[in-house]
Amino acid sequence: PYTSLELDVAPGHAVVARGNNLEISAIPSRSLSKPIVLSLFEPDKDEGTAVEMYPDTNASAARFVYTLNSLQNSVDYQVSAEKFKSARYSVRVMPRPELKKLELTLYQPTYIASGPVRLNPGVGDASLVVGSRVLIEAEADQKLAKALVIQQPGGEFAAKIVDDKRFSHEIAVATDTSYSFVLENDLGLRSEKPVQYSLKAVTDAGPTVEILKPGQDVPFPTERRLDIKAVSRDDFGVKVMVLYYRVGDRDSLIPQNLKPDFRPKTEYEVEFPWMLDTLQLQPGIKVSYFIQ
Helix, strand or coil, X not given: CCCCCCEEEECCCEEEECCCCEEEEXXXXXXXXXXXXXXXECCCCCCEEXXXXXXXXXXXXXXXXXXXXXXXXXXXXXXXXXXEECCCEEEEEEXXXXXXXXXXXXXXXXXXXXXXXXXXXXXXXEEEECCCEEEEEEEECCCEEEEEEEEECCEEEECEECCCCEEEEEEECCCCEEEEEEEEECCCCECCCCCCEEEEEECCCCCXXXXXXXXXXXXXXXXXXXXXXXXXXXXEEECCCEEEEEECCCCCCEEEECCCCCCCEEEEEEEEEEECXXXXXXXCCCEEEEEC
């Protein structure tokens, strides 16, 4: 007796990343008297091309397959055998999401930068002092369902979706850190081969200061003037240089500014004529000082 034929067709409707392959399979409910035919159509077209599906030699039961290689455009398909004809399915071919724009804003200690520093668009690498923060603002080329930031060390973090395509994330810099993005669109396609960016954590060694002149304890000058020469250095720049002095046994320190502006300099040398006649000192009173 004749038994009606059914075909279990997979994957049905599908979304495929552009350039990927798609295997279409059909499992018959009984043995076949004719080949299984796969018909391929351009979307919204009735005329198509037919190809014969081939047996899957690795399957334990009857299974027929056909692979669509390196898909570039969307396509519809239908599977038929004998009197059976499947529904018409659509394969939507879409590009994977990609990073379109990237901007970093650096927030460093105030002694290094008076305010946030925005890097040029597209620059994702930076060197920062430990304890700094980096605000990442980025945009994809299509609507996103999620954006993941992969930090090493640190792990995986969900970025904040600002609107359809834009997202942001903040990194606190404690050690050298690399990061990359995995973007997923609203169809479930994810970006591949992410670019790795790096944040180099720099330890601030602190400024140094050296008194070059007189550079030692000296008797109180008879001309009541002490010529001081000093140099300070810092890898991120010296902003302030102050002479502090104490008269006699007083607890309080009196400051004397030695640098006229706050522009940072990696090396700053100053010669300062310290006029001591304003101190109104009694014989035997000691004046101690240091520079910071």
